[in-house]
Amino acid sequence: FRDLDLTMIQFSAAGLSIGLGARRVFALLLSRFSLDGYLCDPERRGSGLSPTGSVGSGGGGSPTSYGSSSGWINPPRMQDPDHASALTECFFSTLCILITELPSPPPSSATDHTALRCNMKRELLHALAAEPRSHSEAMAAVSGAVTRRDETDSGAGSGDADSPASFRAVFADVLNEVGKQKSQGSRSTGAPTYELKAEASDEYDPTFFHLRRHEHQHAMDTVARLRRQKLSPPGSPRAGGNSKCLPLVTPPPSSHPRFVSCRLLLHLPVMDASIRRALLFALTGGNWLPPDEPSRSLSDDEADDDDEILPTRSGSELSTSAGASPDSTPRPSPRRSYESRRRVYQRSSSSSFVKPKRGGSSLSDFGDPFSPDTVAASSVSFLEVLQILTLQVHTLEECASLHHTHALDEESRALSAGLSINSYLGRLVFTPTSLVDAWALRCAPDGPLPSKGSGANRGSVLGLLIALYEHRADHGGGGFDKGGDSGNADEGHGGARALAADGLKWLLRFVDSLVGGASSVGAAYQCASSGVRYQSTSERASTSTPGIGS
Secondary structure, eight states, rough: HHHHHHHHHHHTTTTTTEEEEEEEHHHHHHHHHHHTTSSSSBBBBBBBBBBOOOBBOOOOSTTTTTTTOOBOOOOOOOOSSTTTHHHHHHHHHHHHHHHHHHHOOSSHHHHHHHHHHHHHHHHHHHHHHHOOOEEEHHHHGGGGGGGGHHHHHHHOOOTTTSTTTTHHHHHHHHHHHHHEOOOOOOTTOOEEEEEGGGGGGOOTTTOTSSOOOHHHHHHHHHHHHHHHHHHTTOOOOOOGGOOOOOOSSOOOOOTTTGGGGGGGGOOOHHHHHHHHHHHHHHHTTOOOSSSOOOOOOOOHHTTTTHHHHHHOHHHHHTTTSSOOOOSOHHHHOOOHHHHHHHHHHHOOSSSOOOOTTOOOGGGGSSOOOOOOHHHHHHHHHHHHHHHHHHHHHHHHHHHHHHHHHSOOOOOHHHHTTTTTTTHHHHHHHHHHHHHGGGGGBBTTTSSOOOOOOOOTTSSSSSHHHHEEEEETTTTTSSSSSTOHHHHHHTTTTTOOOHHHHHHHHHHHHHHHHTTTTTHHHHHHHHHHHTTOOOOOOOHHEEEEHHTTTT
């Protein structure tokens, strides 16, 4: 019944003047997961901004200039501080399932078994990714993709069990396509087992809903290893930044025409706001609000716990704390003891967000100030968010053409007509008003995080992704100054981190190709996967003409 429940939600999200439509279904899902106030752009008190960042009525303040005393509006409290993080992960996983697991297209003829083969391949691939299986176990694993009607119709009209239309013949073909027999020792007497081929590892889906959580953990370790084998065969090591990489997920399977408009969920403005907030949560190491600039010393009760009082430092002093200023003398930089920071955190973590003490407005009041080390040490996963962003890429052209090919309702038609490569890039760099001048998102020396680029629009989806890539230890090779290849840096840290590292690198390459002038999503896709940067016609002509530019 779980699959049927999902189908009903998909049917409603597809709209077509019958269902609720993508926007209303998204709002209901957000409410159902109790994430109202969490997965939206942060709002400042007195700013007159709505949760999505638009100017509302009755704010009384300027939306572009905030006083130092204007704090952030806290999200609603939950009984357990960890619930919001867990619910966010489930929310994005559910969205991935709704977008990907749509009903298959209708068969074109009585002998068309394309949908059966596709569903069987998807089930078998994930079953083998979780663990090697015998022939009978593999057959049982694919039963979830096959109905009685499929099994009966596949053998209709032929008494030969090995005919192309036979269910067993289709299964044998699929097993040969995605699996291989696992080598066994000479003394083994058990039934032969099959494991996943490296060539099929790129079709793995981290949110596939017929695997349990612990099965996905094993599967991601296996898939990360197989993808490295696929991209780097023996004798051809990866070549640093020019190495090949794969997207986190491949394009979703073809769907029934009645349900394809459900994928407009991915391109709603509220979806972009949810992604920004989730990426901010990952960047700050688990804080729902941007850390404010530290501006005061420790209180008296905290001073008793430390050997020295941490002096008050301005934003400019923080930006140069990594090295001595030319006109200053070296000074000791005492750090609060771990036990002191732990006690302060325990006293103030009774809600779903870190609550500053009275008189303070900074999340860094409970520990060291927000810095690149904070980002590098963050263990907050954004795998599901990265999958949503990758699915946006895969469905962009399909959703942009729906208003030409489908009879959509007015709201869905307007959303589809507004989609294009330019609008997609505009969504990626859009920064909500509340985050334009947030101290934590400023580029050094005005803020805490340096950047190899301009550091502009860091409050946007693209800006947050770049900051995560530059500073996360499991995505940028261990910090801003260490660099390195993200894919290799994650070896030994788990399959999920390795997949996310390559997926993030692929996504940034894709965007770079679009900005560089790629004419289509497909062209940018190829450049991102191959590691060869896109060159315009003029650039290719200049490089191929001897002596030009010299």
